[in-house]
Amino acid sequence: MIYPFVVRHRWRLAAAYALAIGGCIAGQLYPLATAVAINGVLRKDYLAIGWLVACHGLALVLEVSAKMLDTRVFTRLYADMASNFVQRAHADGIEPSTIAARSALSREYITFLERDIPALMFAIIGLVISLSALFWLDTAIGAACLVLIFPLVLINRWLARRSLRLNRGLNDRLEREIEVLRRGRASAVQRHFRALSGWRVRLSDSEAKAFGAMEITVVLLFVVALARLAQGDTSRAGDIYATFSYVWRYVTSLDQVPLLVQQLSKLKDLNKRLGTSV
Template sequence: MILGLARSHAASLGSAYGLTSLAHLSGQLYPLITAFAIDGVLRGDFRPIIALGAWHLLMMALEVAAKMYDTRVFTRVYADLAGRFVERAHADGLPPSLITARAILSREYVDFLEKDVPGALTSAIGLITAMAVLISLDHVVGLICLGLILPLTIVNMGLGKRAVALNRGLNDRLEREVALLGRGRPTTVRRHFEAVAQWRIRLSDSEARAFGLMELSVIVLIGAALWRLSLGDAVQAGAVYAIFSYVWRFVIALDQVPATVQQIAKLKDLDRRMSQAATSE
């Protein structure tokens, strides 16, 4: 369903993602421009400061334009999706409680397109930019970043498999929520919300464990950067600033991955439910 929705709004989504990617790329290059400015000032050359100011204005303009355009695109996408879904569900005679529950869950598709796809693009741009700049500044630190990709991918694959099962249990509960609340039995309602809370806790714990394992990369990267700098290879202040800025940006990009994996797992289960509903109809 997510692919069909993306195809229906391909032009507007492509424009939104392109503008967002440009804004993020300009932000990713900002520390490198700053490093040139620092070295320029230390040499008595203030022209890089002008370049830095111009780059900051460009970055700001792109970010403002991306935010304004995103709101317009994704509100229209959700209005189209929810309207078509509810209309079809009524025509097919689905129970009102199930229509309401799935209309609410269908918001997850738009949230994924609006937040998680740009988040994945941001992570990809951040990882690629950081590795490219680090390899150019210090190939050892850059190669260590590259070497961490495989074990961290394995960690997130494990998170994804567990998240699919946990989201299945949570969404089973959420689909029954409207009907349970409609009956108004205090004990049943209380048990329902306790069960929902437990599923959410298990999802959060699973993501937190993956995040903790990934944070071990911070120790490795910062230790490697400090070791390399102790050798005296990075003698310019700008290079020192750039190396630590891009190590940190690499880590920030990695930190976004577990949440994206969780959301993809949630959509897999939602797709399964929508497909089953369409088949049974």
């Protein structure tokens, strides 16, 4: 459903994503710039601070520009998509209550493009830059981070399958919401919102379980990293800071995966619903 509108707005989207990616890359280089600055100051080379200032300034300019452009791009895209969907749904003879419910659900596409696509790109950039920096700073820690990916793949495969089933149930309920509210029977309304609560709780619990399982492996990674740093050369304080910062950024990037898996499962079910009527 979303593809024709993405094509129509492709240049605006490309500009928004380019600014966001540029800001992300500049931000990911911040620990290295800080390490250079710290090591430089310890050597009485104060010009090294310039790298830190330049990196921070570039990230700031790009991130502010991206935030200002985002709202303009994605609100126009949603207006275009939603109006087109409503017109075609009316032409197909779909019930107004279903049109209203699906129109609201279609906002998930924009959320995906505006929030989740950048989050995915940031996670990939963060993983690549963090791993590259860690292999450069300390090969053993970089290898430990790489090994961590395998259990996380298994955890998120489980989450994807469960989320798809739960989102299907949740969206079934949401499609019936306007009709339930229109009839206004107190018992039916109460059952409806209790059911919605139940589906959302199960989705949240699934994400929490996946996150908890991931964090167990992350704790092991931090233990390995700290043990490794304790054996290294402590005279280069900047390198120690950069190493631990990139381990943290690597973990933070991985933490985005369950959220993205949930959203992709939601959109997969939503696409089946809207694809039949648009």
